[in-house]
Amino acid sequence: xxxxxxxNPGPSWGxxxxxxxxxxxxxxxxxxxxxxxxxxxxxxMHKQRQASxxxxxxxxxxxxxxxxxxxxxxxxxxxxxxxxxAGQRVDTKVEWADEANKQTGAIVYSDEPILLGxxxxxxxxxLGFHVRTTGRRVSMIRERxxxxxxxxxxxxxxxxxxxxxxxxxxxxIVFALRDALEAGKTLAMxxxxxxxxxxxxxxxxxxxTRAFPVTIYRLxxxxxxxxxxxxxxxxxKARDDFAVYASPxxxxxxxxxxxxxSSHKHFQAVxxxxxxxxxxxxxxxxxxxxxxxxWTADTNATCQRAVKKPR
Amino acid sequence: MTKLKHRLKDLIIEALxxxxxxxxxLADDEALMDSGLGLDSxxxxxxxxxxxxxxxxxxxxxxxxxxALGSINTLATFIQSRQGEVA
Numbered sequence: 138x139x140x141x142x143x144x145n146p147g148p149s150w151g152x153x154x155x156x157x158x159x160x161x162x163x164x165x166x167x168x169x170x171x172x173x174x175x176x177x178x179x180x181x182m183h184k185q186r187q188a189s190x191x192x193x194x195x196x197x198x199x200x201x202x203x204x205x206x207x208x209x210x211x212x213x214x215x216x217x218x219x220x221x222x223a224g225q226r227v228d229t230k231v232e233w234a235d236e237a238n239k240q241t242g243a244i245v246y247s248d249e250p251i252l253l254g255x256x257x258x259x260x261x262x263x264l265g266f267h268v269r270t271t272g273r274r275v276s277m278i279r280e281r282x283x284x285x286x287x288x289x290x291x292x293x294x295x296x297x298x299x300x301x302x303x304x305x306x307x308x309x310i311v312f313a314l315r316d317a318l319e320a321g322k323t324l325a326m327x328x329x330x331x332x333x334x335x336x337x338x339x340x341x342x343x344x345x346t347r348a349f350p351v352t353i354y355r356l357x358x359x360x361x362x363x364x365x366x367x368x369x370x371x372x373x374k375a376r377d378d379f380a381v382y383a384s385p386x387x388x389x390x391x392x393x394x395x396x397x398x399s400s401h402k403h404f405q406a407v408x409x410x411x412x413x414x415x416x417x418x419x420x421x422x423x424x425x426x427x428x429x430x431x432w433t434a435d436t437n438a439t440c441q442r443a444v445k446k447p448r
Numbered sequence: 449m450t451k452l453k454h455r456l457k458d459l460i461i462e463a464l465x466x467x468x469x470x471x472x473x474l475a476d477d478e479a480l481m482d483s484g485l486g487l488d489s490x491x492x493x494x495x496x497x498x499x500x501x502x503x504x505x506x507x508x509x510x511x512x513x514x515x516a517l518g519s520i521n522t523l524a525t526f527i528q529s530r531q532g533e534v535a
Contacts (some may be wrong), residue, residue, distance in 0.1 A: 310489050312512060
């Protein structure tokens, strides 16, 4: 299988170094070194530093103090450590935040195939560890990067319950998607980055109308599948214990006009829900990329055609 | 064949919600993917699903899809050949 060159935010050996430190040092010393390491990364990663600042300013409404910017880098370092531990040696807990969220997300316990959306937020990369406990067969759509040991472990543990469709393999993705959907599998995908998305729409998020991909809703309309979003966020100060939150469920009607409007309205509600979660966990947004672009008529001409004048 | 191509154009316009496009705007040899209409992967999936359902054929893999979705001409030829195999 040919996969495009993996993209990583830093040097690939960096993960191995912090993983070694994590495995061999006492937690207080480890945390101190992680903070020093993430501060060094902060100094050396200009683009990520800009992206962090842009995000924090949009969330907080004012230029973020240095302490907050460092905490943001510290948070993603601990998130990467949690992924590495999940990939190698720790029984990571990824469980419902509370009974209300369990009730909201109850569809994952049914036999109905669904589309699961998430974002580059908190430990959402580890949601597979939660979903597999429901007995649901899931195909995760992911971008392959060099450090995917958590995915490798998840696949090894889950047998045929979990598979990955690598979005990097664009030539094959159409049929990988079709086969998974026709087999009644549940698809899981991250829905915040516009890089691999061909159609976007404008949604209010962090103080502006921003472009977000709507691929998940296009698949929902095509295969008449319900859509639900989940994110996993740290539970208190625990390092390997994550709480799962569920958004309201969306169910297409099969009527294109109705669905186009209702899906847009649903995703807006999801992004508002996400923004509220981020306000409670401000350092858990892990897109160290420029914020989603402000959506204008030219952002996505094709999308505009579809959205402005639904048939 | 002409009737089939016209039917395909209607199907493409309807399936992909091409609001401002009329069937006569689509040239028979216009590329559907990459350039031309510039279908993306989800467009392609939508078109594959609709064509399979409409014409009771199966497009087996990405190689076949790339060949079939080259243009209206190639799609019509592909459908005819598949329907010929079934007959």
